[in-house]
Every structure is written in structure tokens, then in C-alpha cells.
Amino acid sequence: PSTSKNRLSIPGFEKLTTAGANSNYLDWSLMAKSVLQTEGLLHTITPTEPKDRPSSYKNDCLKVKTFFLCYVEKANYTVLCQCGDDMVAMWNALQSLHLDSSSASKMFWLKSIVTEKMEGDNMDAYLDRVQDMYDHLDLLVTQEKPLRTDDILAAAISLAVLPEWQHVLTALLQCPNITSNEIISALRSEGVRCWTQSITGTEVVTVSKAKVVPPPSHHTSESSGSQSRQPRIGKANAATVQSDNNSSATIDLSDSESAMLVHTTKTVSSMSTSMPMNLDSGCSKSMAPPSKPLTNVQPASTHVTLANNSVIKATATGTTTLPLTVDKSVSMLQVPGLNEPLLSVSDLVDEGLVLEFNDQGCDIRRRGAPEVVGHGVHRNRLFYLEGE
Template sequence: MSNDNGEHPSNTAKDPPAHLTVTLEPGSMSSSNQKTSAPRLPVLNPPGPNTNYLDWEMVVEAYFRHVKVKHVLDTSDIKLRKATWSDDNDLICATILQIIDPANNRYVRPFRTDGRGMWIALAEAHQDTSTGGKVYWIRKLLIARMEGDNIDSHIDTMAKYHERLNALVTPEKPLTPDDVHTAALLGSIPKDWVACVSNLMNQEGIKTATIVSALKNESIRRQSQGDIISVSSTATKPPAKSGNPNNPPKKKFCTMCNLDTHDLNSCHNTRRLIEEHKANRKKRYESKDQPAPSGKSSKPPARAGRTSTATLGASSHSNHNDSDTDYSGSEVEVTAGNAVASLSVSFNPKASGDANLDSGCSMSMTPHLHSIDNPKLDRTPVHLADHSVVESTHKGMSRLPIKGNTSVKTLVVPALHEPLLSIASLCDEDLTVVFTNNSSDIYAASKTQV
């Protein structure tokens, strides 16, 4: 809208005044036979939301009509031109160039000597007569909501929207229900769908049926694109290996490292611990075979001769301060204690190798499944001495290497290197372990004499 506040811009070179006094005198051949008065004409703002084209066009057209030069804007037919057409055309060109913002020069530059061309170019730059232009102002009218309590301001705003829309409606281009339908349709869909009809919005006279057809085509394209992506992703998957669906392949998981990149059989940490354990046992056995120096014992006093009988039960944990520990010791929910002695006979008739007596184990364990009677699947967590956690695979009964048919509950833990015989489990069976300098023996508690 035109600015009538009378304020003067600080820089007239950059900010032209809202109104400009123009003094023009028609030529001798002009249709106006008297000197033109000096009118105050509004300056046309750049195109955009703040354009004042409607007011500017009304004032300037009235001025051209007053000075009898408007016939230049009405027709382009050379046969209908008046004798004063050339002078009147120059007057219009000079006037327009003085009363427009410099931002409008790019629209009129191709029509430097054509007053009618300048007039039409400015109208097209400020008035969007395309389908999108009509839809824009229809939506502004439909979705506008009053803010605050100032009803007068809201009425003025709605009137401006109506004025802008009404300027786009002509007898040749009337406003139809089809335009309202298009505006409502485009306002109801997501923004990413509007892009597919943006080219149609830049054209004039587009029907709603054309908009609907474009939206349906976009829907088909998106569905087909999704199918192509789905087929491509399916084709890249390797074919499933044939096998029994009821027995899927087990996933690799190392209970020592808590990783699923390998299993316990290929674990380097497990291999290193086993090798270190074997080396320590070998050194211990070699030191036992060497003769002790005169006057000195090669074994700690607490184990060499001070205690010859181990009473089973709570007192089995009395040797916590012993430094000679068995690294393969393990536990169920409790840290493994010391392996106080090694049996000189096998763990039971089916097993191979020696079994360690462990005062810290709450249950006997063995890595050999074949040494267990009536094994059942079991997954009991077992905490090793190095603070790692492994799981048992089976649970059953193992026979003790003594006379009779005495058995103890035993877990099968493949991660162990050698069997562990829990002193606590022997206590439950009313047994006693007698230690000597070279070995240890298991007896029934009722028959033991120390």
C-alpha cells in the first residue's frame, strides 16, 4: 500500500520517496494543449507481500487519463494510433521510470521505448494470475484467524486479502468453485506432496481434475519405488542354507570373553590360561620330586605336617591366606578357594586324570561328560578364579574313588582343565579327607581314626 505518513527517507538514492512530484510538459503535438500540473504520484514498491501495485496502478492510470495519454496503454494496433502517439508514448515511459522503485527496473528494461509494454510488464510482475496465485489468496482468506481482541484490524486484513484476490479475477478469468476446490485440496495434503504439482501451479486455468491426476500419478510412483527398493534389498540377501528348521545353527559365544565373535574352543584367552596352568602344575610337581635340604622342609609348614586330618564343613575355609593356589579352582556363586591336595587316584572309574580337592567349591565339577551318570542339561553360571564367568552344560552324579557306591552331585563345565572335588559335597556325604605328606585319602567319618 502507498505510504502517506509524510516521512522523508534518510537516503533518497537508496530509498526513493513514497510520493514523487512530477512536472512534465507535453510536446506541441501532444493531445494535451496546456501545461500539465505537478502531481504527487506514488512510488511503486518492489514485488512481494508489501507491494502497493493496486493503489499505484489506480492513481497513475487516473493521471494518464487526465493528461489524455491513456490511449497509448489501451491498444497496440498501429492503424488505431493517434497522430500524437509518439509524444504521448515518450511521456508515459518517462513518467513510469520516475515513479517506480529501482527493484522494478529489471521488469521494464526490455521496454525502454514502449510505454504499453512497461505497463503490462509491471502488472505481470506484481499480479500473479496463475492458478497458484489464485489458490494462495483463497487459502489466505480461508485459514485466516483473528489474533487478539482487535476486530477492526482483523476486518482490514481480510479486506486486503479479498482485494488482492479480486484483482486477479476478470471477466475472462472468473473465480469458480473449481478454484476453491483446488485450494482446499492443496491445503489438506502434506507439504512433500505439493512439490509434484508446483509446475502446474505456475500455469493459468489449471482444473482440479488435472491436479488430482498429478497427485495420483505421484502416489503410483512412490508405491512402485518402494517395491523396487524392497525387491533390491531382498535380492541382496544370501540364500538360506538348507537344514533342519527345528535345529537352527548355534550362534558363537565365548563365555570367557563375553563376546559373540568366537566360541570357547577357539578362545585365545582360554588357551593361554590352560597353558599357564599346566606350566604351574609341572613346576609344582618338579619341586616335590627334588630332595629337601637338610634341616629344612620344602613345603610350607601348614601343609607339610601340622595338619594330617581335614574336618569337613565350615572349617574347610580356614586356609584363606595360603599363597599356593590352584588357578583352575572355580565356584558356583562364590570365588574359588584353595585346592589343598591332589588325589592320587582318578576322580571315578570313568574319568581320566587327577581331581583336585577344593575347599572353595560349593559343588563338584568336571570337564568330562562321560564321567557323569544320568547327565541332564544344565546352565549354571560358574565364576572362575580370574573373575570370568562360564556356564555348565550338564548336571549329574559322579562316583567317588572309594569303596562302596558313594556319589556326589557334579556339574559338567567344559572350560575347566581338570575335575574339582568339592569338600563341601564330601561333607554332605559324611566323609573325611586325611592328608599325608605325599597324598590324601577319603574315608567314612564314622570309621576314621586319627
């Protein structure tokens, strides 16, 4: 490197790219440290007491600051400008921007170490490559940010899933300290999304796949104790949609993992504005009955396919605020005759939420954050997000 009065010039030195999955920070930081050490400037990014600093410290910091501004892309300037002339803070800010905010780097080097193979009989070359990968991984593992079993599971899943599923992991791994539960929940939700899209047209929204089952007679359902409930598989939900005539029919969604029963009747009961919203209906788009107020309402003519393959036309689309401790809202179709709101899990995932189902209910968190921002209740084998 050549040195002018206040500037380091390093021919061929690559700039630090924008933070993200394609960041070159690990390589850049190793090179930058080597340059600073060669020039006797490493002390500027190392915490030291003022009394231990050399007389050239202020001028040395100016050189390093100029070096940073010249050899990082402008997308990194935001964090640099907040540090003033404190080079330690500037170095730590760049590290935090590129590493601490993402789980992707640890995953990348974990996968690299596990999948690296020996070429021919050159053991030394193989060990050198693995050692280099280990050194990169070791930079990311600290006492505050240890290597967790969640990181190992995430790497294993990433190696196993097909390429068309990788986008789910890519989005998650930009978050800090992603957990295995969040990864599994996101992949399961994507599975539901793929399933619903596979049975719908481009302009049709489905409730779920089902077969029509003849309803029990009136006297049997009320007077016979041996009458069994319609068989269901997986989760289930009961919703009511208005019929075009006076007849009614029970629709069994036994083909869906997120199954539900839909009853068609002539009368629709009135609901309060704080009606609970079903979390496990298996619908591909969030829907609401006309009795639930929505904001930003616009006319719509989307066709909704019911479980018996009959079609109802949604009359409007709007948004509703979710009863959470954070400000989140989803778009909903307004479907005539629907008796209760149905939330699409995919819609919630798109809003950066993670759902963790258990026997007691459902904990809702923001992606990458530990605190619970909402809770779904488990009632009559169904999961609901209660209204306020």
C-alpha cells in the first residue's frame, strides 16, 4: 500500500459491499485489518485508554476514516456518519451492520465446512480450505453470539430443501438469531401456500378442498346419542356461508391438513365487531363476513371456491388491524354469508409474523424477536385470534 499524508491507497482493494446475503464483509475485514496492521494503524480500531495512545493518534484516525470512506460502498455511510471520529465505533458499526443483523453468515460457513470435499489425494489443500472456512466461522462466534443448535439445524434444513424453497430461508436469515421453530413454521406455512395455489386458478381464491357429505336428519342429530361427528383430518374450523336456497349441506374437508367444516344455511347470525378470527382454516386468502368492519374498502369481484367446488363472489376488499401489541394489518376479502373471519397463515407470515401452535393456543411473534405480540386461543379443537 502507498501512503499519502492522510490517505491509504491500496490498488485492487475491493470495496465493502452493501449489507445482506451477498455481503463481502468477512473477506473485506480480514484484508482491512492486514492493511491497518502493515501501516501501523491497527491501534485506531482497538479500544485503548487515552493515556496509552500515541501522539499521532488523531492524525492516524483521520487516515483510517478516509480509508473507510474510500473503500466501502455508499450504502454503508449511514452507520459511519453516526460515529464521528471514533474509529473503534466505526469498525464495530460496520461489523454489526453486516454480521450481527443476520444469521446468514454463520449458516454459509457451516454449510461450507460440512459440504467441502477432498479433491484427489491432496489432503493438505483440503485441510487448508477447511481451516480457512473455520476461521471465517470463528470470527462470527462470540460469547454473546455463540454457535447454537438452531444454527446447525438451520444449516441442515438449508442443505436438504429443494431450490424452490430456498427463498423462505433467505428471507428469514436476514433476521438476528433465527430459531428452529421460526424456520420450521415458515416452511410449513409455505407448504400450505403451495398447496392452496396448486388447487386454484390465478383469479380464484379457495377455502379448502372438500367433498360434500349428506346432512344428518333433524330428528337423528337431536335425539340420537349415537350420532357421530363428521370425520376430519388435521385442524378444523366451522364457518357458515349463506345458501342460494333453503337447503343446507355439511361439507367435510377431510382431504386437507388444515381442514374445516363449512355449513350452508339460509340465515346468518349477526356478529360483534370484535369477533374472533380463525387461524387454521386453510384458506389461501384472509376473508371476512360483511358484519366485520374493514377499512380502505374497495369494490371487488374475486371468486371464492368453497369446499364443494361451488363459487361465491367476494363483494369487496379492505384491511383490518390485527389485535396484537404491534401495529399489523392484513388485507381481507369481504365474502357474503361468511359467518366468521378466516385468517390466512401466509398473509400473517408476509407481515413478518411467526406462529407457534401448541396445546394451549398459539403464540405470535415478530420474525426474529423473542417477545410474544399476540396469542391465539385453542377452543373446541380450533385456533382463534380473539378480537379486542
